[in-house]
Each structure stands twice: as structure tokens, then as C-alpha cells.
Amino acid sequence: MSVCGCSGAGLRPVDEAIAALMDFVPLAPPAVRVDLESALGRILAEDILSPLDLPLWDNSAMDGYALRSADMGHAGARLKIAGYIAAGDAAQVELQPGQAMRIFTGAPLPPGADSVIAQEDCEIDGDWLQVPVVAHGSHVRRRGEELREGDALLSAGKKLRAQDLGLLASVGLDRVSVYRPLRVCLLSSGDELREPGEPLAPGQIYNANRFSIGALLRGWGIEVHDYGVLADTLAASRDALSLAASEWDVLITSGGVSVGDRDYLKQAIRELGELHLWKLKMQPGKPLAFGSIAGRPWIGLPGNPAAALVTALVVARPFLWRAQG
Numbered sequence: 636m637s638v639c640g641c642s643g644a645g646l647r648p649v650d651e652a653i654a655a656l657m658d659f660v661p662l663a664p665p666a667v668r669v670d671l672e673s674a675l676g677r678i679l680a681e682d683i684l685s686p687l688d689l690p691l692w693d694n695s696a697m698d699g700y701a702l703r704s705a706d707m708g709h710a711g712a713r714l715k716i717a718g719y720i721a722a723g724d725a726a727q728v729e730l731q732p733g734q735a736m737r738i739f740t741g742a743p744l745p746p747g748a749d750s751v752i753a754q755e756d757c758e759i760d761g762d763w764l765q766v767p768v769v770a771h772g773s774h775v776r777r778r779g780e781e782l783r784e785g786d787a788l789l790s791a792g793k794k795l796r797a798q799d800l801g802l803l804a805s806v807g808l809d810r811v812s813v814y815r816p817l818r819v820c821l822l823s824s825g826d827e828l829r830e831p832g833e834p835l836a837p838g839q840i841y842n843a844n845r846f847s848i849g850a851l852l853r854g855w856g857i858e859v860h861d862y863g864v865l866a867d868t869l870a871a872s873r874d875a876l877s878l879a880a881s882e883w884d885v886l887i888t889s890g891g892v893s894v895g896d897r898d899y900l901k902q903a904i905r906e907l908g909e910l911h912l913w914k915l916k917m918q919p920g921k922p923l924a925f926g927s928i929a930g931r932p933w934i935g936l937p938g939n940p941a942a943a944l945v946t947a948l949v950v951a952r953p954f955l956w957r958a959q960g
Contacts (some may be wrong), residue, residue, distance in 0.1 A: 646916035649949060655912055656925055656954045659932055663960030664815040664884065671800050676856045677813035678960045679793040685786045685806050688779035693744040697774040700735040700764055701748035701755060704771040710766040712766070716759075720745060721931075735764045744775060751775055782806065791960055794856070814960040816858040820883040821849055822875060824891030824900060825938060826867045843940040844889035851947055852887075855955060863890070872903035880928040885958060887951065890938030900935055904928065920946040932958070 647655070660755050666680035695701065701720070706712045712733075719737030721728050730736055730747035738744070738751060751774035758765040782788070788806065789799060795813070803811060828842040829835055843896065845861065852859045860883060865875050879886050891900035901924055904910045908928035918944035924935035934951050936943040 640938065646914050646921065648916045652912055652915055652923075652925075653950055653953055656950065657957060658924075659911065659927060660954060660957045661884065661930070661932060663958070664817055666812045667815055668810050668812050670810050671804060671808075674795050674800060674803075674811055674813060675797065677795050677816075678856065679789055679791050679795060680812040680960060682791050683788040683803070683808070683811065685782045685784055685788050686808070687782075687784050687806055689782040689806060690776050690778055690780070692778050694776050695738045695740055695742050695744065695751045695774060696776050697751055697753045698739050699751050699753040699774065700766070701730065701738040701791055702735040702750050702766065702769065702786060703730060703732060703742050703748060704750045704769060704773075706733060707766070709768070711769070713763070714764045714766055716762050716764055719947065724935045735766070749775065800873060816856055817955065817959045818858045818860065818884045819843065819852055819955070820860050820862055820879040820886050821852065822862040822886070822888045823864045823881065824867065824872070824888055825864065828864045828890075844936070844938070844943045847940060847944055848889060848947055851944075851952075852955070855952070856959065867891070867899065869899040869902060872899045873907060876900075876903050876928055876933070877907055880931040880933075882924065884931065885955065886928065886931055886933040887936065888933070889936045889943045891935070900924070901926075904933060906934075908933075915946070915950070917946070917949070922948070 646951045671675065674831050702714055706714060714735040717730065717734040718728065720742040721739045722741035724742060726743040726745040728745060730745045731896055736745050736748065750769050750771055751771050752766055753774060756767065788802060793799065801876050823842050823845050827839050829839050831841050842864065849861060862875060862879060865871050876886060888900055901910055901913065904926040908926060910924065910926040912925040913920055919939060920937060923946045926933045938948050
């Protein structure tokens with residue numbers, strides 16, 4: 636145990652306080668493999684490289700006709716229609732000089748073809764196709780033009796979004812390694828606190844922080860364990876913090892960190908572990924505290940709901956995001 640050298644007279648600048656907290660960020664939670672349907676909002680625990688080229692083969696970007704640009708004269712060409720290829724078909728028959736092949740969007744180009752003309756840009760006369768001049772490579776998506784095998788797809792630390800899951804699926808990946816959600820214990824301090832829906836006696840208030848801070852944490856992909864309201868005693872603070880430190884990754888409290896006679900959290904932290912920081916040069920939010928118990932970080936938010944929300948957003952958020960990996 637150690638006693639913090641922070642005196643109530645010194646106010647820590649916010650940027651300096653955030654930098655100090657970052658020195659105490661714990662290792663990221665262990666990684667687990669999950670399927671894509673369970674990966675939304677999770678934090679990627681590995682760099683991912685593309686296992687294949689995308690597209691896997693030259694294919695048509697239009698419904699139209701595949702042809703050889705070498706067949707084009709100054710005025711275009713009249714070509715024999717030699718069959719068709721739909722999306723999902725294998726292009727096995729080689730296109731011969733003077734021929735064209737009906738092709739649909741996404742279908743592979745037949746061997747020998749190097750260009751596609753849109754169906755609305757040509758004329759059909761029975762089995763013959765009248766084609767204007769077509770530039771080499773028109774309406775063709777080349778193999779690997781989006782991704783090459785081995786290209787970087789996503790980096791570790793990425794919070795997976797819907798479009799990221801679509802990208803992973805497009806290269807055939809069905810599972811990814813992500814960090815287990817950070818597990819945070821949330822405690823409220825104050826004998827005056829009551830839950831919404833309960834009647835209020837004189838001097839009592841409703842516990843807004845439990846809901847606003849809990850919602851913030853869950854919105855950041857954090858697993859929240861609510862320990863309820865601590866009684867305003869040193870023994871209750873010590874017991875709750877000691878138990879929480881044995882079970883969860885990070886401890887967050889609201890209230891009990893100011894200079895009142897019954898604000899016991901800082902004293903409990905000093906007795907159980909270390910108090911690293913107290914008081915920010917910030918209003919609202921001055922009485923923020925930070926310490927650790929048995930290696931578990933503790934963030935003590937102010938009790939005032941506005942101050943608790945502001946300090947959670949400005950100071951706690953970068954720390955918790957880094958702690959998630």
C-alpha cells in the first residue's frame with residue numbers, strides 16, 4: 636500500500652491527467668474466436684490479411700456481351716453470338732475471333748475475351764451482334780483489382796462495424812479473433828441515493844449516474860456489473876472495492892471522492908492499494924480520482940450527474956477504449 640502524494644491544493648490539467656492514466660492501462664482482455672454474426676461491435680485482436688484475390692477472376696461489370704477488342708475496326712464490328720454466361724457459371728469455352736458471348740453482371744469472362752459492351756449499346760440481328768467501337772477492357776473487373784492475396788484487410792484494435800463484417804465475409808472468413816469484452820464493476824456511493832420508482836424521503840435523490848454511466852459503458856461494448864449503492868461507511872467501501880477488485884477488470888464508482896466528511900472512497904483506496912491522482916483542472920468534474928487495487932484500475936467519478944457524465948466522456952473513455960485493446 637502507498638499513500639498518494641496528491642494534495643487537494645493541486646489541480647491536474649486534463650490532458651496531463653489522461654496521459655497519466657494511460658500509464659496504468661492494463662493488458663487487453665484475452666482473445667476469443669467468434670463467428671461473424673457475433674462480432675459486431677467487438678474489438679479485433681489480430682491483423683487480418685486477405686486470403687485470396689478479389690475478384691477471384693476477371694468478370695463483367697454489366698449485363699451485355701463479352702468480346703475481343705482485337706475484332707473492333709474503325710467502325711466497330713459484326714460478331715456472331717456464340718452462347719451466354721450467367722453469374723455462377725464457369726467460363727470454359729474459349730471465345731473465338733469474330734464471336735461475342737452473352738454475359739451477365741458478375742459472370743466470369745470467357746477465355747479469349749477482354750472487353751464487355753453493355754446490352755443497350757449494341758444491336759441484335761438474330762444470332763448476330765452489331766457493335767460500335769469498344770475500348771479494350773471496357774466494363775471488365777480484373778482479378779485482384781480490389782484486393783490481392785496477402786493485402787491488409789483490418790488491423791488489430793479495430794472496432795468491427797457492419798461494413799467490416801461484410802468485407803470479412805467477402806473473402807470467405809467466417810470467424811475472427813476478438814478481445815473478450817472488458818468487464819467493469821459499477822458502484823454508486825451515497826446513503827441519499829434511491830432507485831427510480833421508489834418514494835423519496837426528505838434529503839434523498841434518485842440515482843441517475845447508475846443509468847447514465849452504465850449506458851455509456853454498454854454503448855462502448857463493455858460488460859457492466861452493477862454493484863448497487865455503497866453505504867457511506869469506510870468498512871462498506873473497503874469491502875465492496877476489495878470484492879470487486881477480485882472479480883472484474885476495472886472498477887468505476889460515482890460519488891464519494893470529494894472532501895466531505897463521509898466521502899470514504901479515497902481512504903479505502905489508500906488502505907487497499909494506491910491513489911495515483913485526485914482533482915482535475917476541470918469544471919464540472921474537478922473531484923475525479925484514479926487509483927488501483929490489487930492491480931485493478933479504479934476510476935472515481937464525481938457524484939454530481941453532470942460532472943460524472945463529463946468526466947466519463949473526457950477522461951474515462953480514452954482509458955477504457957485503450958483497455959479494451
